[in-house]
Amino acid sequence: MTPPGPPLEPPPPGSDLPPLPSAEPRRAPRNAALVGLLVGVLVFAVAAAGFASWKLVDNSDPKAAPSPSPAITPTPSEPMPSTPTSLDRFYGQKLDWRKCGRDFCTHLEVPLDYANPSGKTLELAVLKVPAQSQRIGSLVVNPGGPGGSGISYAAAGSLQFGSVLSDHFDIVGFDPRGVGLSDPLKCLGxxxxxxxxxxxxxxxxxxxxxxxxxxxxxxxxxxxxxxxxxAKHVSTKEAAKDMDVLRAALGEAKLDYLGASYGTFLGATYAEEFPTHVGRFVLDGAVDPALxxxxxxxxxxxxxxxxxxxxxxxxxxxxxxxxxxxxxxxxxxxxxxxxxxxxxxxxxxxxxxxxxxxxxxxxxxxxxxxxxxxxxxxxxxxxxxxxxxxxxxxxxxxxxxxxxxxxxxxxxxxxxxxxxxxxxxxxxxxxxxxxxxxxxxxxxxxxxxxxxxTSSCSKWPIKSGERTTAIHAKGAPTIVVVGTTRDPATPLAWAQALAKELDSGTLITRDGDGHTGFQQGNTCVNEAVEAWLVSGTKPKPDLHC
Structure with missing residues (x-):
């Protein structure tokens, strides 16, 4: 599998979106059987640039059987939550879906600076892989990073997420602000x-x-x-606010979400900012924001x-x-x-x-x-x-x-x-x-x-004053956290800590090697995640797989 080409400049509003990596035939992005996911919560010196996550899309365990389909229970229908009047133009937008390959593409408009919503705006690229049968809603996904492409992640479809989730959800990925096909951040050549x-x-x-x-x-x-x-407005808090605008534009009162690695930090930040908007969340390969x-x-x-x-x-x-x-x-x-x-x-x-x-x-x-x-x-x-x-x-x-x-x-x-x-x-x-x-x-x-x-950002010219703290997401429903015993990039201790810090966290532990737990050849993990997302069946407390 050859890697995808250079990122494309987003076209102006109203023009046709370029074909994305999901163009026929369906395939996993990146080389070989990998979805390339940069997942660095830290900046790793000048040489390693954070920690990268490369997610295997075909199960490495030959004994792992396909998961049986859980009972289908959509997230209960609720009225759309109210939004600040100053953001009405963003929350009220209608997505113009257009065919791109076998999937559908669109752009989402968000403010560059949420403190000044009447100022400059950004266009975020969004891709939807429609549910194959018995659709119950949209599942927004993020592969990690920061910097990983949600477009490429979603485009892998059932290769990445398995047939159960792909059957019942529109898999929706977006390139976060500054990333890839969204208005891209440009720095060094x-x-x-x-x-x-x-x-x-x-x-x-x-x-x-x-x-x-x-x-x-x-x-x-x-x-x-x-x-x-x-460059001053690509923080995780701003990306989380973008994700709530996306939720509303998708017509969902609650956000169902699957985030991997840094995507768990994005998801936890969203839950802290919008606890009453949380639907069914899975945070896989978790980061501990309290550290x-x-x-x-x-x-x-x-x-x-x-x-x-x-x-x-x-x-x-x-x-x-x-x-x-x-x-x-x-x-x-x-x-x-x-x-x-x-x-x-x-x-x-x-x-x-x-x-x-x-x-x-x-x-x-x-x-x-x-x-x-x-x-x-x-x-x-x-x-x-x-x-x-x-x-x-x-x-x-x-x-x-x-x-x-x-x-x-x-x-x-x-x-x-x-x-x-x-x-x-x-x-x-x-x-x-x-x-x-x-x-x-x-x-x-x-x-x-x-x-x-630890010193990598000491000479960065933009000073935000941000300090991460424990996230509790008070008022949010159950949030499922997944950790792996020998995960190199997001140690199990981080998942254990996040599950405890969240008021409604529950932990699934995979005994194994490699990064993240879902779709890594462990049937126990796969079935528990799928049952939660599709039917709302909570995993057993402190489930070990």
């Missing part, structure tokens, strides 16, 4: 973003620290220079360390693991590879050598999906035994949506811009060394890099 992603993620000298700070200053300034006020940026970084580094150890245990248990006879030997071998790439980047046969930063993202990507572990083994063997970094570079490029002619979407730009607005509790780079011992204790392989990620 290809060369500039290449420099950011290749830079040393754990600088060793004052000059390297200064270089990291300078890169981030230039990055943020490029967003302002090329996108103006949009500071520093704690999020440390715990995420620990999550990747846990996933790496699981990969190495699998390698060792299989016999004749080239990385060593024990997990600790394997960790030491990989750490040496990263240190060697820091000292002298590996040749890749291209004009882009494999730096430590690129090697890190190349290692991270396969940890999201267990079926990609063999690719990681092959790439590591090439790098360690053959001193050839091409395979790891290719994995890193998949992580960052970089094609042979540049980046195929603007997800990395959005990732930084949103994170720096949402998490303005950065650490100055000069203070990072104080954090390193505790980070290295939590994540010996990745600790230093994740420690320096």
């Amino acid at each position: 290809t060369q500039g973003l290449d420099r950011v992603l290749a830079y040393d993620p754990d600088p060793d000298t004052p000059a390297e620290v200064a270089g990291m700070d300078q890169l981030m200053t230039e990055f943020g300034q490029s967003c302002l220079d090329n996108s103006g006020d949009l 500071s940026n520093t704690e999020l970084s440390k715990q995420q580094g620990q999550g990747f360390e846990t996933a790496l150890r699981a990969y190495l245990k699998d390698c060792v248990d299989s016999g004749d693991c080239f990385l060593g006879r024990t997990v600790d030997q394997g960790l030491a071998r990989i750490k040496k590879l990263l240190d060697d790439a820091d000292a002298k980047p590996l040749s890749t046969g291209t004009d882009r050598p494999l730096t430590e930063g690129l090697a890190l993202t190349g290692i991270f990507l396969p940890l999201y999906v267990k079926s990609f572990w063999p690719q990681l083994t092959s790439a590591l063997k090439d790098a360690i035994e053959g001193h050839d970094g091409k395979a790891l570079l290719d994995l890193s490029d998949q992580y960052a949506s970089r094609g042979p002619n540049g980046y195929t979407d603007n997800a990395m730009d959005v990732l930084y811009a949103v994170n720096c607005l949402d998490h303005d509790d950065y650490v100055e780079s000069k203070d990072v060394p104080k954090l390193i011992p505790s980070f290295e204790k939590a994540a010996p392989t990745f600790g230093r890099a994740f420690a320096y990620s």
Whole structure:
């Protein structure tokens, strides 16, 4: 499967929308069997740019049988909620659906600044995959990011969401403000973003620290220079308000929602802002909004360390693991590879050598999906035994949506811009060394890099003053939270915490590897999620699958 082309500029209102990735034949976007989802709540230093989620669309467990269809119970019909008069023009708009491939496309108009609704507006691209039979309503979906395309996510249809949800819901995805086919945020060009992603993620000298700070200053300034006020208005709170406008435009009194990874933060933020508008919510691969940026970084580094150890245990248990006879030997071998790439980047046969930063993202990507572990083994063997970094570079490029002619979407730009607005509790780079011992204790392989990620927004020129806090969503109905025991990007502890913080949260735990739980080959999780969304049947308390 070839990756999609570069993001298209949204056409002016009233013109035909371009064909989207759902054009015939139905297929999953991104390469191979992946839906590419950037899911970084943190900004991971200058090299890794947050954490990416790559969701497998075909179940990796061959024993997993298709879920039986639960009884159909639509969300009870209720009057449409009232809205502020100043936003009537937005809440009252009628969507002009047009055929695009096998699906339907439209644009949603929202204010750039909700504090000034009579000012500039944005056009958000929306895609609907109609229910195949027995429609009960609309299910709005978000893949994560920030920066992931809801258009591409929804376009995968039953490949991504299974036949049960696709039969009964119109699957509706939108590109959030600044993303993809919506009015897109524009920051760095290809060369500039290449420099950011290749830079040393754990600088060793004052000059390297200064270089990291300078890169981030230039990055943020490029967003302002090329996108103006949009760079100031791509926060998660604003995206949540957009989602309520979408709810009304879809004609739904309550919002039914499935969000993955960062999409759980978006969904939880919506529930906090509009608790009485919440229908049936599933937050899969959850983020804990109560944590500071520093704690999020440390715990995420620990999550990747846990996933790496699981990969190495699998390698060792299989016999004749080239990385060593024990997990600790394997960790030491990989750490040496990263240190060697820091000292002298590996040749890749291209004009882009494999730096430590690129090697890190190349290692991270396969940890999201267990079926990609063999690719990681092959790439590591090439790098360690053959001193050839091409395979790891290719994995890193998949992580960052970089094609042979540049980046195929603007997800990395959005990732930084949103994170720096949402998490303005950065650490100055000069203070990072104080954090390193505790980070290295939590994540010996990745600790230093994740420690320096806490300073990524310190030089971002737009200061929002935002601090994330625990979300309770008082008054909302049951919200289902899903966590996975060895999830690298959103550790299980985050899902456990969010389920407790929400007044009406209930937790489903998947015992497994990889990122997120729904449609990952676990029939128990799939049936519980589908029963909740389709029939309103609550999962058993603290369900373990």
